[in-house]
Amino acid sequence: MHEENPAPTTPPALFTWEFAADPYPAYAWLREHSPVHWTRLPSGVDAWLVTRYADAKQALADPRLSKNPARHHERSSAESPAGRSAHAKGKVGIPGERSAELMTHLLNIDPPDHTRLRRLVSKAFTPRRVAEFAPRVSELTDRLIDAFAERGEVDLIHEFAFPLPIYAICDMLGVPAEDQDDFRDWAGMMIRHGGGPRGGVARSVKKMRRYLAELIHRKRADLGDDLISGLIRASDHGEHLTESEAAAMAFILLFAGFETTVNLIGNGTYALLRNPGQRERLHRALAEGDETLLASGVEELLRYDGPVELATWRFAVEPVTIGGQSIATGDPVLVVLAAADRDPARFADPGTLDLARGDNQHLGYGHGIHYCLGAPLARLEAQTALATLFRRLPDVRLAAEPDDLRWRGGLIMRGLRTLPVEFTPSKI
Numbered sequence: 001m002h003e004e005n006p007a008p009t010t011p012p013a014l015f016t017w018e019f020a021a022d023p024y025p026a027y028a029w030l031r032e033h034s035p036v037h038w039t040r041l042p043s044g045v046d047a048w049l050v051t052r053y054a055d056a057k058q059a060l061a062d063p064r065l066s067k068n069p070a071r072h073h074e075r076s077s078a079e080s081p082a083g084r085s086a087h088a089k090g091k092v093g094i095p096g097e098r099s100a101e102l103m104t105h106l107l108n109i110d111p112p113d114h115t116r117l118r119r120l121v122s123k124a125f126t127p128r129r130v131a132e133f134a135p136r137v138s139e140l141t142d143r144l145i146d147a148f149a150e151r152g153e154v155d156l157i158h159e160f161a162f163p164l165p166i167y168a169i170c171d172m173l174g175v176p177a178e179d180q181d182d183f184r185d186w187a188g189m190m191i192r193h194g195g196g197p198r199g200g201v202a203r204s205v206k207k208m209r210r211y212l213a214e215l216i217h218r219k220r221a222d223l224g225d226d227l228i229s230g231l232i233r234a235s236d237h238g239e240h241l242t243e244s245e246a247a248a249m250a251f252i253l254l255f256a257g258f259e260t261t262v263n264l265i266g267n268g269t270y271a272l273l274r275n276p277g278q279r280e281r282l283h284r285a286l287a288e289g290d291e292t293l294l295a296s297g298v299e300e301l302l303r304y305d306g307p308v309e310l311a312t313w314r315f316a317v318e319p320v321t322i323g324g325q326s327i328a329t330g331d332p333v334l335v336v337l338a339a340a341d342r343d344p345a346r347f348a349d350p351g352t353l354d355l356a357r358g359d360n361q362h363l364g365y366g367h368g369i370h371y372c373l374g375a376p377l378a379r380l381e382a383q384t385a386l387a388t389l390f391r392r393l394p395d396v397r398l399a400a401e402p403d404d405l406r407w408r409g410g411l412i413m414r415g416l417r418t419l420p421v422e423f424t425p426s427k428i
């Protein structure tokens, strides 16, 4: 992937299949010529896209940009630039997410509710809990590789990047092993058809929600060491999560935590396969027992081609100016993390993958009060997955032409549909 600047007078086509395959030239154009850009999204909703690093960082932390979808006011035709009226109410949330309980999760609320819920969940979802989970993630990773190591070929998305995060978060939440394949199916439906509010996605969300509500109800009577029990137990100044808050919280941990991690492992592996020099460097460091390059490398993979292309929705609650552009009350604002993280004003040589990059304060996990709660778990999973994969299958290589690979077309998430690879079969 390389950055090119299309002709300055031609606004780039956004949200086409070509754009999904390589959005970076279009983002380079926007950063340079229209850094805060009003556009119509494929759903029919109009929104501002913020593409420069400094503006993105400001917008992510700006309290005048609310996370509450009720603050979204569609512009009337009279206010909108010609032909830009949208009738797209309800198109700004999690696909299929309609129930009142599920709407009240961290990514949809503002202080003081956000402060209270985040404090409570942080008491249960601690860095220590994640660190103690490391052996389990290694075990899961090895088990998944065992299943295809003797075959010499595999679709790494389907058999590796996808199941690892779903089993990991299920385990951590305390979903019994015998029910985890149901989650794999529901999550698969959501990842394959994400973006459509109807049909299978909505049914999968409903099943997951019902399952989690029942599980929480059962656990309340029999608390254990798992994260759901932790959520039930968590209290702050005598306050607890209600059952429906705990269900919404478990759901958002699953929802925010699985597709993102699938795509970090997928995009990260793909980037390493396409940058043999960097991969060799990582291989050597790991062989010498040096894990610092693994840690900085996963951060660089997040910056270079991270899974969250656009941060989630924000809505101006009063007139705001970002990057010199006035934004009206009620307008939706989408911060393009993928564009900000390749801003040459912030990162030297931004289109180059450099696993040892210093001063790498990328926005791949967001910024401000909504900064990713699951970052320690995501780091653990991605570091374990990449290190184990390249150690166990040292000659793993792409089994398709890069131009033949298909990227998912969703708005927020960036990831490959498949990642076929081949390697010398190895005995378990």
Ligand code: HEM
Binding pocket: 060, 106, 107, 108, 118, 169, 252, 253, 254, 256, 257, 258, 260, 261, 264, 302, 306, 307, 308, 311, 312, 313, 363, 364, 365, 366, 367, 369, 370, 371, 372, 373, 374, 375, 377, 378
């Ligand atoms: C590579 C993997 C991941 C990436 C790149 C990622 C990225 C992000 C980003 C960019 C945000 C902020 C969104 C915004 O401000 O609009 C966010 C928030 C969040 N993430 Fe992650 N995430 C990852 C994995 C996880 C995992 C594993 C979990 C939990 C198990 C998780 C849970 C959350 C939650 C709960 C929030 C909302 C926090 C809040 O609103 O206070 N994420 N994540």
